[in-house]
Each structure stands twice: as structure tokens, then as C-alpha cells.
Amino acid sequence: MSALAPETREWLAENGFTVRDEARWFAALTHGSMGERQDYERLEFLGDRVLGLSIADWLYAQSDAPEGKLAQRLNAIVSRQMCAQIARGIGLPPHVRISRQASSDGGRDSDNILGDVMEALLGAEFLDNGFDASRKLVHLLWRPALESGAGKSKHPKSALQEWAAGNQRKPPEYELVERSGPDHAARFTVRVKVQKVGEAEGTANSKQEAEKQAAREFMEKFG
Template sequence: MRTLEPETKLWLEGLGFHVTDELLWLEALTHGSTGHERDYERLEFLGDRVLGLSIAEWLYHNSKGAEGELAQRLNALVSRQSCARCARQIGVPEHVRLGKQARDDGAADSDNVLGDIMEALLGASFIQNGFDATRDVVRQIWKDTVEGHVGRSKHPKSALQEWAAGNQRRPPQYEIIGRTGPDHAARFTVRVTVKNVGEVDATAASKQDAETEAARLFMEKFG
């Protein structure tokens, strides 16, 4: 029977997770490339919702912003990039279980993989320890991110949309013009175009991040 490595269990408990069902936590740390029947995908699905509710509650009680401002901050704080950043900060790359090829391809430092595993750990915590205990761990891990500047400035896509409207231009159009790499380390290239103004390409680990970067670069060039 597969079990957690002792140092992995100590690491999880040091973060504030309460580990009793070791197979559940093993599942949360296991990538599909290992070939095991149980990997993190189902737990990631659950953890994504737990994280969203945890952060939304946090913002509601600690921010006087309007709904639009709260939504902007929420989207930034639960984004793949934010999840991956938090995963790196707590040491997830040292404990993720990957197949040899995926590890050789750099999956241990992939935003997609680390973001998914961060959410899978929250899913495991919710199943085993409930929402309140998981929310408390989220507040600990996301503390610096929430108290920082993430999501406080206007999102680049919103800024570009408003710029186009203010200059009597058609809304910006986004299209995927390229995709490279394996699924766990995919790279997307997106082109944003504003008719009669210009176009800009950008590449990132997800379609959403590529669109955001393209909008940011467009505003730097044409805004």
C-alpha cells in the first residue's frame, strides 16, 4: 500500500493540515503521469471551490470595496498564478509525485501542476477536516498575497476594454494562435487585436494568462 513519506506528513502538519487518512493526501500530491489510478484531479476540482469561498469570505469581511472591486481581487487571488506562487512558497515542488518524463519536462515547477496541487491539498483538507479548518489554513498561506497588491490595480483586460471604448474603437478580440508543450506544461500564445489600431502577441502557461499579458503589452504599446 502506498503511504506518505514521513517528511511529507511532517511538512503537511507543519502547514496546519491535520493528516489522518494518508491515502487522501497522497492522492492530492500525485500527478496523472505516475500512472496511479488515483491522482489529484478530483480533489483539485473540490479545492478550487473551497479556495474561492474562503477568499471571498475574507474579502467580504475585510474590504469595503464594491462588488466589482471584490470580484477583481477574488479572480486575481485565486488565479493559477497565485495558487502556484503560494505552492512554491510552502514547498510543494519537493513533495509532488510525478512520472519520470513529467519530472524531466519540468512539471515540478509548472504553474499548471503546482496550482492544481495547491487546490487539491485544500480539497483533501475540506474532506478530512471541514471548511473552517481549511479556511484557516488558506488565511495562513495566502496572508501575504491578500495583504499585498495582487488584484488591486485594474486588470489589464478591463483596462484595454475601457481604453477601446473610450477611444471609440471596437472591443478587443482575442484568439489562440499557438499551443506548445505537453498538457502538464502547456504554453499558449494569444493575439489581441483592436481594429484599426494594431495587434500584440503574448505567451503564457494558460489561455487566460496569455490574454492578460497580451492586453498588458497592448496597453504599453498603444495605450
């Protein structure tokens, strides 16, 4: 049977997780580079849905905003970047089981990996303790993001799209100009161009985040 390290089990308890099936939590913390029969991928799939429903439920109860505004906030709060931020905030990186090579390639601090493991832990919490317990834990861990107003401002790509339309320009064009690093710690550089105005670039751990960064940079230069 897979056994959690005592310090990892203590860390989980300190952050509100309740471990029952230890093998399940062991899998939730295991990256595919370890080559073991079970890793975090299936639990991440489940935890992603637990997180989404928990945040949607909170937003619906706390606000009478229209569907579009609710969706905008939801997308920001459950984003991979936000999940990775929560993971770092509670001290997750040292507890991820990842190969030496993947770790040396930057995997232990990758937004993609930390975000996935964070969701996998929510999947394990749901299976061990049910939805009510999982929802309470999400509200506890994500409270700073919920109370900070994350997602209330317009998405950078939407803002740029509206800016271009308002200035009688063609829609922005996004182009992937570089992808570097191994799959588990990839870096993407995207260029956005608005005809007869200019261009800007953004680099991040995912193509979507790089596009957002490029749009943000463009608006700062030309908006």
C-alpha cells in the first residue's frame, strides 16, 4: 500500500484536508514522470468539477450579477494560474512526488503541474469526504480570491477585442512564436497584432495565459 510521508499527512491536515484512503492521496500528489500505476490525472479531472461547482455555488449565492459577469468571475477564480497560486500559498510544492529530471526542468514550480495537483487534492477530498466537505474546503482555501474581487475586471483579450472594434480596426490576430521547455514545464510566447496599430508579446506556462499577457501588454502600449 502506498504510504504518505508523515510530514505530508500533517501538512494535509493543517490545510483542512481529511485523509481516509491514503493510497488515493498518494496518487493525488504523484506526477506522471514517476512512472507509477496511478498518478493525479484522474483525480484532477474530478477535482476540476468539484472546484467549478463549489465556486459557481458561492458566486450565485453571494451576488445577483447577470450570467455573463458570473461566468467572467468563475473563469478567473478556477483558472490554472489561480489554482497554482493557491497551491503555492499553502506550501504544496515540496509535497509533489515528481521525478528528479522533471523537477530539475522546473516542474515543481510549474503552474500547470501545481494547478493540476491542487485540483487532484480536491478530487481526493470529494471521494473521501463528500461534496459538502469539499465545498467548505474550497471556500476556505479560495476565500482570499473570492473576497479580492478576482475576475471582476474584464479579461484582457475581451478588452483588446472591444478596443479594436471601437477604433474601427480589424480584430486582433494571435500567433504562437515560440514554444520551449519539456511538456511538463513548457513556456509559450505569443504575439498579438492589430493591423495599422502595432504588436506586443507575452510569455507564460500555457498558450492561453501567453495570449492574455500579450493582450495586456498591447493595451498598456497602445490602449
